[in-house]
Amino acid sequence: MTRAVLTLNAGSSSLKVALFPETGDDPLATGLADRIGPDGVLTLKDATGAPIASAGDLTSHAGAIAAVIAAFRARWPDLDLAAIGHRVVHGGADRMTPEMVTGPLLAELAQLSPFAPLHQPHNLAGIRAAMEAFPGVPQVACFDTAFHRSHPFVNDTFALPRAFYDEGVRRYGFHGLSYDYIAGELARSAPHLAEGRVVVAHLGNGASMCGMTHGRSVSSTMGFSALDGLPMGTRCGQLDPGVLLYLMDQRGMNAAQITDLLYRQSGLLGLSGLSNDMRTLEAAGTPEAMQAIDYFTFRCQREVGAMAAALGGIDALVFCGGIGENSRLIRARICERLGWMGIEIDHARNAQNDRIISTDLARTTVMVIPTNEELVIARAARRASGAEGAA
Numbered sequence: 001m002t003r004a005v006l007t008l009n010a011g012s013s014s015l016k017v018a019l020f021p022e023t024g025d026d027p028l029a030t031g032l033a034d035r036i037g038p039d040g041v042l043t044l045k046d047a048t049g050a051p052i053a054s055a056g057d058l059t060s061h062a063g064a065i066a067a068v069i070a071a072f073r074a075r076w077p078d079l080d081l082a083a084i085g086h087r088v089v090h091g092g093a094d095r096m097t098p099e100m101v102t103g104p105l106l107a108e109l110a111q112l113s114p115f116a117p118l119h120q121p122h123n124l125a126g127i128r129a130a131m132e133a134f135p136g137v138p139q140v141a142c143f144d145t146a147f148h149r150s151h152p153f154v155n156d157t158f159a160l161p162r163a164f165y166d167e168g169v170r171r172y173g174f175h176g177l178s179y180d181y182i183a184g185e186l187a188r189s190a191p192h193l194a195e196g197r198v199v200v201a202h203l204g205n206g207a208s209m210c211g212m213t214h215g216r217s218v219s220s221t222m223g224f225s226a227l228d229g230l231p232m233g234t235r236c237g238q239l240d241p242g243v244l245l246y247l248m249d250q251r252g253m254n255a256a257q258i259t260d261l262l263y264r265q266s267g268l269l270g271l272s273g274l275s276n277d278m279r280t281l282e283a284a285g286t287p288e289a290m291q292a293i294d295y296f297t298f299r300c301q302r303e304v305g306a307m308a309a310a311l312g313g314i315d316a317l318v319f320c321g322g323i324g325e326n327s328r329l330i331r332a333r334i335c336e337r338l339g340w341m342g343i344e345i346d347h348a349r350n351a352q353n354d355r356i357i358s359t360d361l362a363r364t365t366v367m368v369i370p371t372n373e374e375l376v377i378a379r380a381a382r383r384a385s386g387a388e389g390a391a
């Protein structure tokens with residue numbers, strides 16, 4: 001029997017999946033259902049990268065989950081799911097660990113939807129669809145906010161009247177599953193650094209930084225929403241709230257229009273007028289593309305400095321995410337004016353995407369560690385379901 005754990009990461013119109021064996025870190029299969037709706041496309045690959053044939057109704061998340069499972073069952077006829085793990089963006093102010101999904105938990109998570117309206121409802125729809133398809137299989141929710149619940153009050157609050165904090169207007173921080181993975185990898189491979197002051201830069205389409213000591217989050221650039229902090233593919237990053245007042249008062253924009261502007265039209269796309277994709281911008285070389293890259297790297301430099309201040313120094317800087325793991329240009333540009341904090345990059349190591357890309361004599365170790373959010377979810381699902389080999 002092929003006993004396995006399924007991980008699901010449901011977005012507004014996409015569903016990322018991975019199928020893990022009962023033990024071990026390497027998935028049996030990974031895949032993506034994209035553009036869920038009339039033009040839905042499902043791509044599944046096995047561990048060798050070979051495509052797994054699939055077909056089915058991709059007009060809804062439930063249909064996409066059913067299509068994924070049908071394809072896996074065709075490939076592994078004796079497939080037996082031990083558990084299903086879900087990425088859930090918001091776990092609220094107190095949840096620090098993954099939880100088994102129950103009716104009351106789902107109701108509580110639904111109440112958090114106003115805090116993450118673009119993500120939470122889709123995450124919960126994915127859970128409901130999976131529960132319907134597999135009523136007997138344990139479902140486990142893993143929260144992007146959970147890793148940051150160790151923040152001190154000063155990194156958890158805004159200077160608004162207290163009542164807003166009490167009703168949940170706080171700095172939650174996101175990308176927690178990625179930071180959890182990096183903290184674990186550091187503890188395993190470089191324990192002396194893991195105990196120290198570490199800044200992790202998760203630079204993908206979404207981008208944020210996390211300052212950690214002893215493997216616990218102290219500070220995050222993302223706050224109440226996934227908009228704050230670094231500029232991203234299409235999101236603005238840190239913005240003077242006075243701009244919002246201007247947009248409402250002087251431009252007459254409503255909440256939906258401002259949401260579209262800040263989440264989908266800004267960031268690298270807005271500044272370059274060309275693309276949200278860093279590879280495209282690096283290749284384009286137009287003045288606007290170069291300015292977008294300059295702004296991105298400048299804000300990253302600033303935030304490394306801010307994180308180091310929050311941590312009282314820095315022992316290691318870790319890059320992850322699609323840009324952080326692959327772009328030698330962006331890593332070099334971010335590091336180039338951080339010599340004052342002991343950061344010195346070895347350009348040959350950087351060009352090879354080595355794990356350590358700082359010079360041997362640098363005071364601060366700079367690393368590239370590919371992140372693996374799916375594995376964090378799979379491990380949590382194994383633990384919760386009592387599957388053998390839980391790590």
Ligand code: ADP
Nearest residue numbers: 203204205206276277278279321322323326327
């Ligand atoms: P998401 O946040 O959607 O998971 P990813 O972590 O996959 O995104 O990151 C996507 C980003 O990584 C894109 O901007 C893409 O251009 C960038 N990227 C991937 N490979 C490279 C590369 N070799 N050089 C520069 N940027 C890259």
